[in-house]
Amino acid sequence: MIATPPRTPVGRFAALVEQRLGLHYDKAQWGELESLLAERAAGSGVERYLEQLASTSSQAEWKALAERLTVGETYFLRHPTQLETLVEQVLPSFMRQTPNIRVLCAGCSTGEEPYSIALLARERGRVDVSRLRILGVDVNPRAISHARRACYSPWSLRAMPLAMREQWFQRTPEGFALRPQVRDQVIFEERNLLEEAPAFWAPGSFHAILCRNVVLYFPPEVIRKIIARMAQALVPGGYLFLGPSETLRGISEDFELLRGGDAFYYRLRQPAPSAAPQRTPSHLELPVLSSHTPPPLPDGLEGVLHLLEAERYTEAWGLLESQTQVSPRALLLRAVLHLHAGRLGQAEQLGRQLATESATEAPAHYLLGLCLEQFGDEFGARSRYAAAVRADPTFALGQLRAGTLARRAGDVVDARVSLRMALSLLPQEKPLYLALFGGGFGRHGLMQVVLQELHACTEVS
Numbered sequence: 001m002i003a004t005p006p007r008t009p010v011g012r013f014a015a016l017v018e019q020r021l022g023l024h025y026d027k028a029q030w031g032e033l034e035s036l037l038a039e040r041a042a043g044s045g046v047e048r049y050l051e052q053l054a055s056t057s058s059q060a061e062w063k064a065l066a067e068r069l070t071v072g073e074t075y076f077l078r079h080p081t082q083l084e085t086l087v088e089q090v091l092p093s094f095m096r097q098t099p100n101i102r103v104l105c106a107g108c109s110t111g112e113e114p115y116s117i118a119l120l121a122r123e124r125g126r127v128d129v130s131r132l133r134i135l136g137v138d139v140n141p142r143a144i145s146h147a148r149r150a151c152y153s154p155w156s157l158r159a160m161p162l163a164m165r166e167q168w169f170q171r172t173p174e175g176f177a178l179r180p181q182v183r184d185q186v187i188f189e190e191r192n193l194l195e196e197a198p199a200f201w202a203p204g205s206f207h208a209i210l211c212r213n214v215v216l217y218f219p220p221e222v223i224r225k226i227i228a229r230m231a232q233a234l235v236p237g238g239y240l241f242l243g244p245s246e247t248l249r250g251i252s253e254d255f256e257l258l259r260g261g262d263a264f265y266y267r268l269r270q271p272a273p274s275a276a277p278q279r280t281p282s283h284l285e286l287p288v289l290s291s292h293t294p295p296p297l298p299d300g301l302e303g304v305l306h307l308l309e310a311e312r313y314t315e316a317w318g319l320l321e322s323q324t325q326v327s328p329r330a331l332l333l334r335a336v337l338h339l340h341a342g343r344l345g346q347a348e349q350l351g352r353q354l355a356t357e358s359a360t361e362a363p364a365h366y367l368l369g370l371c372l373e374q375f376g377d378e379f380g381a382r383s384r385y386a387a388a389v390r391a392d393p394t395f396a397l398g399q400l401r402a403g404t405l406a407r408r409a410g411d412v413v414d415a416r417v418s419l420r421m422a423l424s425l426l427p428q429e430k431p432l433y434l435a436l437f438g439g440g441f442g443r444h445g446l447m448q449v450v451l452q453e454l455h456a457c458t459e460v461s
């Protein structure tokens with residue numbers, strides 16, 4: 001948090017960005033803002049530009065800045081255990097109490113998260129979807145128009161089982177278009193979570209709010225304000241889902257922490273009952289933990305890995321850049337981060353180099369397979385996954401990917417062999433591989449993916 005008003009132009013710019021968008025930039029990161037400031041102020045001059053930004057008539061410029069500064073990383077079925085808990089336990093618990101169930105995705109980016117809820121609700125069948133209302137809001141106008149178009153790249157759908165993708169999406173020249181009956185279930189709105197909007201945050205507006213991987217870029221006092229707003233807008237006993245590396249510890253006492261499988265989430269504490277206490281539905285009787293403190297970030301490469309696992313890619317890159325190590329493991333992390341940023345050429349170049357080192361041979365082949373999939377070369381990718389499991393026969397994720405592509409190519413026998421290997425190897429998968437390539441799924445989530453793939457093999461044969 002910026003305590004005293006900064007005098008340098010970039011410091012003032014950073015303070016305005018934090019005030020209006022909530023995004024906090026440490027002094028060490030001001031370099032990133034400097035070039036943006038120079039670019040945006042080229043027409044008017046820096047002083048005048050900053051004055052205009054601070055005035056109320058600068059909405060259009062703030063929209064443009066939101067597009068440039070926000071981090072929109074997202075994909076379908078991200079943190080799947082939380083989503084399963086939402087559609088299988090949380091939302092059904094409201095079915096008998098209310099005609100319509102209202103879910104808010106705050107910071108929904110390009111829409112994958114709210115659409116995942118709509119899809120899973122249909123797949124699991126525990127909620128009457130005609131009574132489910134899902135609203136996605138985001139400060140980035142470009143993300144919102146993408147969400148409304150509902151057309152996605154294979155990368156956005158990377159965690160979705162093929163059978164599900166085939167059922168709910170239509171392949172078009174622009175990408176995978178979500179079928180209209182699901183698309184139309186979600187409404188999107190451009191909205192800054194920091195702006196006062198009493199009508200929007202009116203008491204009892206939502207049964208569940210997802211605000212995942214959004215507040216990790218905000219300073220604590222901004223998080224406190226936003227969470228207080230959300231607590232007010234939830235129905236009594238409503239639910240809040242944050243990202244895995246976000247916590248309410250030190251932020252709010254209004255919620256209790258719950259756990260379902262390997263997912264954590266929060267429930268708004270009920271006011272002390274005046275009459276006999278209501279019984280919690282048995283399916284919601286989950287172990288309650290007193291606190292959930294993420295472990296402190298270790299230094300060095302472990303820290304980078306930890307940030308990568310939490311999908312905090314920009315920070316992971318920053319930390320990696322500050323390291324002096326050029327070990328194969330550091331280069332592997334660099335290659336994976338290039339891949340996540342869409343710099344496929346650089347990822348591939350490093351992958352090729354690392355595939356010749358025995359310490360990184362298997363993950364490097366796997367990474368090259370992912371790059372080839374991005375280039376649309378599934379045949380080439382299969383041979384890379386095969387090379388990955390030759391280099392490390394215990395590499396469960398390599399078997400999983402090999403099996404998935406074999407099934408897509410119609411080689412059901414090969415697919416089954418690889419997928420069964422994946423299933424038996426997953427319980428012992430190396431934590432490094434899970435962190436690098438697990439895509440936010442825990443072991444349990446990945447096992448579900450394998451089972452769905454095996455099921456899809458049965459449907460094909």
Ligand SMILES: C[S@@+](CC[C@H](N)C(=O)[O-])C[C@H]1O[C@@H](n2cnc3c(N)ncnc32)[C@H](O)[C@@H]1O
Pocket residue numbers: 020021022070071072073074075078106107108109110113137138139140143191192193194211212213214243
């Ligand atoms: C990393 S994405 C998370 C997307 C999704 N919730 C998920 O977990 O996959 C963070 C999103 O928060 C949005 N965001 C950041 N600051 C915001 C603000 N002040 N108001 C609304 N949205 C904001 C960004 O535009 C971005 O799309």
